[in-house]
Amino acid sequence: MKYMDEKRSGKFSIDALLKDSPNSQLLFVGSLNCTRHRGFQMGELMKEGRMAILTPSSADYSSGRYINQIVDAIVELSKERNTRDFTLMYGCQCALLSTDFEMIKDELKNDYDINLDVHENCHLCMSEKDHRG
Amino acid sequence: MKRLWKRLSPCLSDIQGFQEIIKNTCGLGIIDDSSNYKPIKRDGAHHQRGGHRMLSKETRTVASNIKETDVINGTKDKIIEAFNRSFDEDDFGFALITSAPCAAMINTDLNEVKEELQSEYDIPIEVVPLDGEKDYLYGMSCTLEALGKILISKKERVEGSINVLGVNDVDWNEEDMTRLESWLSENGFKLISKWGVKEDEERLKNAGCASLNLVVNVTGLRLARYMESAFGIPYVVGCPFGKKNTLEILDELKGVAKNEVETVPEDDNFEAIVIGEQMEANAIRNALRDAGYNSVKVLSFFEMDKEFMKSGDKKLVSEDELKEELEGENIKLIIGEPDYKIVATNAKWINLANKMRVAPTWSIEPISKFGEQLDRFLENELEGREQI
Numbered sequence: 001m002k003y004m005d006e007k008r009s010g011k012f013s014i015d016a017l018l019k020d021s022p023n024s025q026l027l028f029v030g031s032l033n034c035t036r037h038r039g040f041q042m043g044e045l046m047k048e049g050r051m052a053i054l055t056p057s058s059a060d061y062s063s064g065r066y067i068n069q070i071v072d073a074i075v076e077l078s079k080e081r082n083t084r085d086f087t088l089m090y091g092c093q094c095a096l097l098s099t100d101f102e103m104i105k106d107e108l109k110n111d112y113d114i115n116l117d118v119h120e121n122c123h124l125c126m127s128e129k130d131h132r133g
Numbered sequence: 134m135k136r137l138w139k140r141l142s143p144c145l146s147d148i149q150g151f152q153e154i155i156k157n158t159c160g161l162g163i164i165d166d167s168s169n170y171k172p173i174k175r176d177g178a179h180h181q182r183g184g185h186r187m188l189s190k191e192t193r194t195v196a197s198n199i200k201e202t203d204v205i206n207g208t209k210d211k212i213i214e215a216f217n218r219s220f221d222e223d224d225f226g227f228a229l230i231t232s233a234p235c236a237a238m239i240n241t242d243l244n245e246v247k248e249e250l251q252s253e254y255d256i257p258i259e260v261v262p263l264d265g266e267k268d269y270l271y272g273m274s275c276t277l278e279a280l281g282k283i284l285i286s287k288k289e290r291v292e293g294s295i296n297v298l299g300v301n302d303v304d305w306n307e308e309d310m311t312r313l314e315s316w317l318s319e320n321g322f323k324l325i326s327k328w329g330v331k332e333d334e335e336r337l338k339n340a341g342c343a344s345l346n347l348v349v350n351v352t353g354l355r356l357a358r359y360m361e362s363a364f365g366i367p368y369v370v371g372c373p374f375g376k377k378n379t380l381e382i383l384d385e386l387k388g389v390a391k392n393e394v395e396t397v398p399e400d401d402n403f404e405a406i407v408i409g410e411q412m413e414a415n416a417i418r419n420a421l422r423d424a425g426y427n428s429v430k431v432l433s434f435f436e437m438d439k440e441f442m443k444s445g446d447k448k449l450v451s452e453d454e455l456k457e458e459l460e461g462e463n464i465k466l467i468i469g470e471p472d473y474k475i476v477a478t479n480a481k482w483i484n485l486a487n488k489m490r491v492a493p494t495w496s497i498e499p500i501s502k503f504g505e506q507l508d509r510f511l512e513n514e515l516e517g518r519e520q521i
């Protein structure tokens with residue numbers, strides 16, 4: 001991936017995730033504290049109308065409600081921004097809870113005809129990989 | 134939907150509030166987290182010392198650098214390691230420990246870590262119960278309370294002495310801080326310590342001898358309540374912005390009973406909104422009443438204390454809620470940071486400072502609002518003139 005090369009060379013920016021798909025939207029799911037990583041880049045993409053941030057509460061995570069919130073957020077953004085292509089980026093809570101992103105992708109595809117790519121960038125797991133739709 | 138930020142970037146986190154308070158002390162902050170903390174970016178100025186940790190005048194926090202396997206093994210040893218590394222390399226007078234979201238989820242017993250460290254080291258240590266999910270001012274407030282618990286001891290009371298709790302450089306500029314000190318002195322109060330900005334540790338340790346606390350920001354309330362219960366120090370709450378408000382606070386400080394007069398429209402027909410830190414916004418509301426706005430509501434994305442909320446006031450948790458409030462039919466005036474203008478409105482907009490969100494579009498420093506300066510500012514803004 002081009003942005004993986006950029007990350008390795010220290011030039012990585014979040015908008016690189018959207019470079020290959022100009023109509024795609026980015027959704028970051030994590031805590032308020034997670035936005036300390038590349039917060040200004042996220043702000044720029046929000047201003048351009050290409051990104052949104054979902055910050056579920058602790059109770060949302062522990063009850064599993066955050067999974068429905070992810071789906072609802074993407075459906076809402078899809079309607080408002082008139083796109084069916086999304087990339088999801090997530091913080092360590094989703095990784096810690098072993099979130100089944102395949103289930104979320106299937107639900108979005110089958111029920112709403114929305115394509116979702118998942119970009120894993122977990123500081124806890126030291127992992128960075130893609131799960132393309 | 135709730136908790137979805139589409140246009141407005143969210144507020145800084147409670148952990149960043151913790152970081153900001155620690156920065157102004159000689160203590161060490163340990164955050165149980167997987168990655169390091171850079172100084173909070175305000176003007177693009179960064180300072181980072183190499184390696185796995187930073188401890189400079191801009192940030193005095195270290196991370197425990199936990200990894201995936203620590204979820205199974207527990208993070209206690211990593212926190213202790215982080216403390217030991219810092220103890221070997223730097224001089225600090227106390228330590229505060231808190232959890233970031235990933236560590237908070239596995240619920241490490243930070244009090245057990247504290248006890249183990251205290252059995253080995255002769256240094257005050259306290260736990261700050263945060264989880265990275267709440268707002269910046271909440272984090273500051275909990276950190277100030279923890280700081281008070283380890284630094285303040287009971288001392289012989291000095292009559293006419295006072296601590297100022299919650300003063301910070303987000304809502305207060307230097308001129309206002311200087312004016313506050315002069316105002317207290319002119320009115321016969323001896324200032325013992327200021328909590329929330331950079332302050333000498335010895336002065337903080339002397340806070341227990343004060344006869345009174347003045348809480349100027351919501352971040353000072355937890356500490357004030359702790360000091361009242363632990364040392365019997367009473368407190369007065371109010372931000373001395375606006376002439377009338379300042380006089381009322383002075384009366385309260387001097388023991389004059391407060392004459393509470395509240396004008397709230399019966400039908401909640403609000404004509405003005407102030408969005409910001411609760412105590413500052415309350416002061417602006419009071420000043421607006423003198424300018425003819427009798428029905429003003431205060432909104433905030435940050436912590437709000439129920440005791441100081443009035444009818445119509447609201448703690449906002451989402452962008453949608455803000456949008457709904459801004460679209461209120463009768464709203465003629467809105468005072469808040471410019472990024473909050475997420476819908477077209479015909480209401481007049483007056484800008485406030487903005488430093489407590491992830492990516493503010495504008496960089497607006499706090500204006501001078503102490504005493505009658507707020508009234509003059511509002512008068513000029515309401516008449517559409519430039520501030521003098």
